[in-house]
Amino acid sequence: MKKVAVVGATGYTGVELLRLLVNHPQIRVSQVTSRENAGTRVDAMFPNLRGFLDLDFTAPEVEQLADNDLVFFATPNGVAMKSTPALLAAGVKVIDLAADFRIKNIEVWEKWYEMKHACPDLVAEAVYGLPELNRAEIAKARLIANPGCYPTAVTLGLVPLIEQGLVDLDIIADTKSGASGAGRKASVAHLLCESADSFKAYGVSGHRHQPEIAQTLTNLAGKAVDLTFVPHLLPMIRGIHATLYADLTANTESAASIQALYEARYQAEAFVDVMPPKSHPETRSVRGANTCRIAIHQPQGGKRLVVLSVIDNLVKGAAGQAVQNMNLMFGYPETTGLLSPGLLP
Ligand SMILES: NC(=O)C1=CN([C@@H]2O[C@H](COP(=O)(O)OP(=O)(O)OC[C@H]3O[C@@H](n4cnc5c(N)ncnc54)[C@H](OP(=O)(O)O)[C@@H]3O)[C@@H](O)[C@H]2O)C=CC1
Numbered sequence: 430m431k432k433v434a435v436v437g438a439t440g441y442t443g444v445e446l447l448r449l450l451v452n453h454p455q456i457r458v459s460q461v462t463s464r465e466n467a468g469t470r471v472d473a474m475f476p477n478l479r480g481f482l483d484l485d486f487t488a489p490e491v492e493q494l495a496d497n498d499l500v501f502f503a504t505p506n507g508v509a510m511k512s513t514p515a516l517l518a519a520g521v522k523v524i525d526l527a528a529d530f531r532i533k534n535i536e537v538w539e540k541w542y543e544m545k546h547a548c549p550d551l552v553a554e555a556v557y558g559l560p561e562l563n564r565a566e567i568a569k570a571r572l573i574a575n576p577g578c579y580p581t582a583v584t585l586g587l588v589p590l591i592e593q594g595l596v597d598l599d600i601i602a603d604t605k606s607g608a609s610g611a612g613r614k615a616s617v618a619h620l621l622c623e624s625a626d627s628f629k630a631y632g633v634s635g636h637r638h639q640p641e642i643a644q645t646l647t648n649l650a651g652k653a654v655d656l657t658f659v660p661h662l663l664p665m666i667r668g669i670h671a672t673l674y675a676d677l678t679a680n681t682e683s684a685a686s687i688q689a690l691y692e693a694r695y696q697a698e699a700f701v702d703v704m705p706p707k708s709h710p711e712t713r714s715v716r717g718a719n720t721c722r723i724a725i726h727q728p729q730g731g732k733r734l735v736v737l738s739v740i741d742n743l744v745k746g747a748a749g750q751a752v753q754n755m756n757l758m759f760g761y762p763e764t765t766g767l768l769s770p771g772l773l774p
């Protein structure tokens with residue numbers, strides 16, 4: 430059994446990590462932190478965990494966290510980078526669900542996250558935790574930058590096309606997220622009366638996930654990818670739906686060959702499901718599951734492809750992907766504790 434801690438265990442991704450970890454056969458959750466709720470029993474706050482976890486929240490102290498094999502940070506941006514150097518020095522592995530280690534160019538990171546990076550040298554070492562791209566590096570890593578939720582849905586939807594150089598590198602990602610993507614902290618914009626029965630785009634002139642996705646796609650393509658990224662807030666709780674538009678460089682590929690390419694690329698991937706041609710994946714089909722479900726369309730048989738990609742932002746977009754990375758880092762079967770279908774309806 431390995432011992433793990435979750436820092437920020439009262440947030441939506443933190444409590445989702447707990448839901449997954451309490452069923453993991455080779456993991457013992459030894460510590461869960463919250464500054465505001467230190468001393469409160471976990472199951473008093475989260476009754477879904479009654480009978481599964483006998484712990485109180487504690488304040489996050491590096492000395493105690495260092496008594497674990499691995500620490501998850503499910504905290505706001507800028508928190509993990511402060512304790513990670515000490516934890517790594519103590520031999521503890523770290524998975525950051527926030528963005529502290531995702532962007533390799535420190536100037537770009539500091540511009541988007543509006544703070545000074547506390548340990549830029551570790552950013553170079555960190556492995557971007559998208560197993561479908563970086564499995565071998567993740568298995569050897571001691572520090573994982575768990576990808577953002579929108580970047581997971583968008584990147585997995587585009588990987589086969591970019592790897593094969595089949596599309597112009599001028600791509601549109603039209604994305605929609607449920608409100609849990611914004612976290613559990615109080616915010617007027619996410620009150621029921623402000624967000625229900627309405628629909629809006631946000632961050633159109635610039636969103637911090639644009640440089641994260643562009644970095645991955647540019648590395649894959651070997652040249653700059655021009656990405657227009659438009660997020661929207663949907664009046665639902667969980668789920669991301671990405672509609673991706675890309676033009677074939679030559680009008681030679683048929684819908685059947687693109688479909689076959691996606692099926693072959695993801696055939697061995699337990700958590701990426703390529704649907705039959707002309708399907709329309711629903712976010713509810715992945716609710717609570719660590720699955721990215723993809724469908725490919727070629728409307729009018731022309732050169733423009735439309736790829737649909739759905740995930741649960743809290744699972745494949747955060748906590749599930751973090752557990753998948755942990756499994757790889759500990760040498761466990763990658764799917765351990767993660768194989769369950771979505772909650773439908
Ligand atoms: N929600 C989502 O769908 C996704 C979120 N993420 C990222 O994961 C991270 C967590 O997100 P989410 O769960 O939504 O966030 P929440 O706002 O729901 O929770 C944040 C948690 O962090 C703790 N926390 C806040 N500040 C500090 C601090 N300075 N030191 C230690 N703990 C702190 C909070 O508890 P307390 O203040 O009591 O200590 C709370 O438990 C964020 O960086 C987010 O961007 C990534 C992918 C998807």
Ligand SMILES: CC(=O)N[C@@H](CCC(=O)OP(=O)(O)O)C(=O)O
Pocket residue numbers: 526527528576577578579606607608609610611660662
């Ligand atoms: C709906 C909503 O507000 N979503 C959040 C996504 C936040 C998130 O998960 O950010 P990281 O993945 O970078 O940690 C947003 O757009 O800011």
